[in-house]
Amino acid sequence: MIYMDVANAAKKWKISERSVRNYCSEGRIPGAVMQSGSWAIPIDAEKPVRKQRAGKVPTDLLKRLKMEKESGITGGIYHKVQIELTYNSNHMEGSRLTHDETRYIFETNTIGVKKDAVNVDDIMETVNHFRCIDLVIDQANYILSETFIKQLHLVLKSGTSDSRKPWFAVGDYKRFANEVGGIETTAPENVSASIKELIRIYNREKVKSLEDIIDFHYKFERIHPFQDGNGRVGRLIMFKECLRNGITPFIVEDDIKEFYYRGLKEWNNEKGYLTDTILSCQDRFKTYMDYFGLKYID
Numbered sequence: 001m002i003y004m005d006v007a008n009a010a011k012k013w014k015i016s017e018r019s020v021r022n023y024c025s026e027g028r029i030p031g032a033v034m035q036s037g038s039w040a041i042p043i044d045a046e047k048p049v050r051k052q053r054a055g056k057v058p059t060d061l062l063k064r065l066k067m068e069k070e071s072g073i074t075g076g077i078y079h080k081v082q083i084e085l086t087y088n089s090n091h092m093e094g095s096r097l098t099h100d101e102t103r104y105i106f107e108t109n110t111i112g113v114k115k116d117a118v119n120v121d122d123i124m125e126t127v128n129h130f131r132c133i134d135l136v137i138d139q140a141n142y143i144l145s146e147t148f149i150k151q152l153h154l155v156l157k158s159g160t161s162d163s164r165k166p167w168f169a170v171g172d173y174k175r176f177a178n179e180v181g182g183i184e185t186t187a188p189e190n191v192s193a194s195i196k197e198l199i200r201i202y203n204r205e206k207v208k209s210l211e212d213i214i215d216f217h218y219k220f221e222r223i224h225p226f227q228d229g230n231g232r233v234g235r236l237i238m239f240k241e242c243l244r245n246g247i248t249p250f251i252v253e254d255d256i257k258e259f260y261y262r263g264l265k266e267w268n269n270e271k272g273y274l275t276d277t278i279l280s281c282q283d284r285f286k287t288y289m290d291y292f293g294l295k296y297i298d
Helices: 006-013 017-025 061-071 077-092 099-108 120-138 146-157 188-202 210-223 230-244 254-266 272-291
Strands: 033-035 038-042
Touching: 006 017, 006 038, 017 038, 061 077, 061 120, 061 230, 077 099, 077 120, 077 230, 077 254, 077 272, 099 120, 120 146, 120 230, 146 188, 146 230, 188 210, 210 230, 210 254, 210 272, 254 272
Parallel strands: none
Antiparallel strands: 033 038
C-alpha cells in the first residue's frame, strides 16, 4: 500500500490539513493509519463526503447511506439495510437469532433474547456483520480488491469460536478442502491464484452490469476461498458492487434462499434461474427505496 501524508492529502483535496486530520481521527478515511505520530493515508483514498446540511437530503442511495451512517440517523434506509441484510444473510447460514432479536441488537447494542440459550457466535457474527456493511458503504466506490475481500472475512469472523481454532484462518484463505452443496470447490493451494485471476478479469471492464456482478458471485462461491463465511462475504460483495455501479442493490431474503441456491447450482447451464431470483430481490428492495424517496435506475 502506498501512502500520502496529511499535507499532500490536503493539497489533493483542496481542504485544510486540520480537516484531513479530523477526517482521519473520525475514521472517515478508510485505510488511514497512524505512523510515528502522523497520519498515513492511502494514495488512492477519496475525499470524504461532507455531511449534508439540514434540508438537503440526497436521493442517491449511496449518498443517503453515508449521510445516515455518519449522522447516526435511525429509522432510515441505512437502518433498514443493516437489519434486513444482516438478519437474512446470517439466517441463511444457520443463525438462530430472530428478526426482532437482530433489530434489537442493532438498535440498542444490547442482547434482548427470550430463549433459554443462545449461541454466542450468532451474536458475534450479527454485530460483526453490521460492521461489514459499514465497510461496504465506506469503500463502495473503490474497485474490488483481494485486500477488501479478506478484510470483510476478518471483520465477520473476528471474536467467534472459529477464530480460536488454530487451523481456521480468519481473514485469510482456507487450509482444508471444503464442499458447497455437495460440489467440490477449489483446492486450498490454488485459492490465492484463482481469486487473483478472478478479480483481474472482473476489473478489466470499468462498467459492470448486473449479470457481471452475479457471474462474479457464482465464480467466487465455486472457489469458496474461506473455511466458512463465503456466502455472507459473497453477498456483501454483490451489494457493494451494485452501489459502485449505480445498480439497484438487493438482499437475498431467507424465504427465497432455495431459489437462490438452485440458481447458483444451475448458473452454467441456465442463467435465468438466478437472474430471475435476483431481479425479484431487486423489486423488493425498490419498495424500500420508494418508501424512503430514493431514486433508482430501472
